[in-house]
Amino acid sequence: xxxxxxxxxxxxxxxxxxxxxxTVFWRIAEDIPKKLSWTLIVLSIAIxxxxxxxxxxxxxTHYEVYAIFLPTPLRTLxxxxxxxxxxxxxxxxxxSMFRVFSGFxxxxxxxxxxxxxxxxxxxxxxxLEPIIxxxxxxxxxxxxxxxxxxxxxxxxxxxxxxxxxxxxxxxLMIMDAVKFVPKELIETTYTLGGRRLQVLLQVILxxxxxxxxxxxxxxxxxxxxxxxxxxxxxxxxxLGKRISxxxxxxxxxxxxxxxxxxxxxGLAIDLLFRLLLKLSCRWAT
Amino acid sequence: xxxxxxxLHKQFQTRNGPIVALKDINLHIEEGEFVCAVGAxxxxxxxxxxxxxxxETPTAGEVRVDGVRVTGPGADxxxxxQHYTLYPWMTVAKNVGFGLKLxxxxxxxxxxxxSYYLDVVGLAQFAKALPKELSxxxxxxxxxxxxxxxxxxxxxxxxxxxxxxxxTKETMQQFLLQVWERTHTSIFMITHDVEEAVFLSQRIYVxxxxxxxxxxxxxxxxxxxxxxxxxxxxKFQDYREEIMGLLRGESAEALVAG
Numbered sequence: 001x002x003x004x005x006x007x008x009x010x011x012x013x014x015x016x017x018x019x020x021x022x023t024v025f026w027r028i029a030e031d032i033p034k035k036l037s038w039t040l041i042v043l044s045i046a047i048x049x050x051x052x053x054x055x056x057x058x059x060x061t062h063y064e065v066y067a068i069f070l071p072t073p074l075r076t077l078x079x080x081x082x083x084x085x086x087x088x089x090x091x092x093x094x095x096s097m098f099r100v101f102s103g104f105x106x107x108x109x110x111x112x113x114x115x116x117x118x119x120x121x122x123x124x125x126x127x128l129e130p131i132i133x134x135x136x137x138x139x140x141x142x143x144x145x146x147x148x149x150x151x152x153x154x155x156x157x158x159x160x161x162x163x164x165x166x167x168x169x170x171x172l173m174i175m176d177a178v179k180f181v182p183k184e185l186i187e188t189t190y191t192l193g194g195r196r197l198q199v200l201l202q203v204i205l206x207x208x209x210x211x212x213x214x215x216x217x218x219x220x221x222x223x224x225x226x227x228x229x230x231x232x233x234x235x236x237x238x239l240g241k242r243i244s245x246x247x248x249x250x251x252x253x254x255x256x257x258x259x260x261x262x263x264x265x266g267l268a269i270d271l272l273f274r275l276l277l278k279l280s281c282r283w284a285t
Numbered sequence: 286x287x288x289x290x291x292x293l294h295k296q297f298q299t300r301n302g303p304i305v306a307l308k309d310i311n312l313h314i315e316e317g318e319f320v321c322a323v324g325a326x327x328x329x330x331x332x333x334x335x336x337x338x339x340x341e342t343p344t345a346g347e348v349r350v351d352g353v354r355v356t357g358p359g360a361d362x363x364x365x366x367q368h369y370t371l372y373p374w375m376t377v378a379k380n381v382g383f384g385l386k387l388x389x390x391x392x393x394x395x396x397x398x399x400s401y402y403l404d405v406v407g408l409a410q411f412a413k414a415l416p417k418e419l420s421x422x423x424x425x426x427x428x429x430x431x432x433x434x435x436x437x438x439x440x441x442x443x444x445x446x447x448x449x450x451x452x453t454k455e456t457m458q459q460f461l462l463q464v465w466e467r468t469h470t471s472i473f474m475i476t477h478d479v480e481e482a483v484f485l486s487q488r489i490y491v492x493x494x495x496x497x498x499x500x501x502x503x504x505x506x507x508x509x510x511x512x513x514x515x516x517x518x519x520k521f522q523d524y525r526e527e528i529m530g531l532l533r534g535e536s537a538e539a540l541v542a543g
Contacts, residue, residue: 182369187340188428192384192435193360202387206374283374283415 103162111170119178140165177211217273293346321482329497363432
């Protein structure tokens, strides 16, 4: 008896069962206190800038020869100011934005009906999914040579590049959203006397509206990637072009300035889409 | 004859071969009647309802409403599901009026009809609320009002209270009886809850499983004006036991056979 209890009785195990230790930082899928959240957000921006500042200042004072490769934040800011006051920056932003919005707008316009058709009808899915599945794995920048051959060096090939690069992902994301519309909702509509076109326009479309905005938001990022690539290859103005000119003259401060502007514009667009989602989809959250 | 189901047969093709979901189903529902079908899961009772609604096509046999053969869904057969029943972006009033809008009813008339049915289900003060702001029971009341607003010949309900807690369920059952008495709509409801079926309906079809056939038709002789106290009466409990017994024997057989 005593032997068996000694054998079994690992008191550490039986008396104190293993419990999850409490934590704030490492809580899985839970919110953290607002204060901590804001602190981390500030750190997320502040730490990289501080590091950049320290390293660039260190190089500038100790290895002056190499200072040209890593501009200090101050020099970058000066470059930004110079480009702005000369009016170059505004022209570049305007050109890049025009290309992004034209190409993306076309893709956005076509991807909604296409995605809805493919999501709602297995027939359209069978017809289009295989070919889209292949094309979307072709990197959009690989189309640049063809587009230049066909359309020259003007605005058309750049806009088309963004169109090609965002159309298919947008379409597939919208298609997936349609597949998630509850079948009961569609069937309820039939039993209320709804016809198929009414189901598409008055049930499926409003239901997936938040997903459409979100797909736009995600694919807007790739539109920005593509416009820079297109301008690196062939353009006379635009933010991508500014960067490649700066490279030729070893103006790293202007490269940094260009990168920061691209990042900030992207962030602003992203936030705009989030705001749009929040304002127009009160019902979804 | 109001709704008539004759020689209905439904077979599904699956990877493991064909499965007979329903076999030789014959039933009828009269004008203004409240009928339930009870059965265990796998009895094909949802399939039966979907066939009547026209959401599926029978392998053989037919469904007729007032003599007209059902070939697809329509507003003459309103449907209330258990889940995802409301359009989340529409207010309660817009949900209730949506069927009428789809059918092209002018707005003025529609508004009158909507306010009447919101009143019937006691949700007039929630007309401008969004579905996410409602409790489960309220959502189902909106779904019922929406189905009734089209003034269907029959209301089909697929376990409408299956997802509700016990207290809410009891309130909703009482509520449904009041609505039924007030609107005189024929109701055909599917449930696995025998007590619910005995409490609500005038007649019960007991279904077998795999394949789903009608095992028995039980005509209930209980007062039509009833509240939940009736559940304690011996007569009520006898009915309940009888039907439970039928289902129990049925599932024991299925275990032996399966």
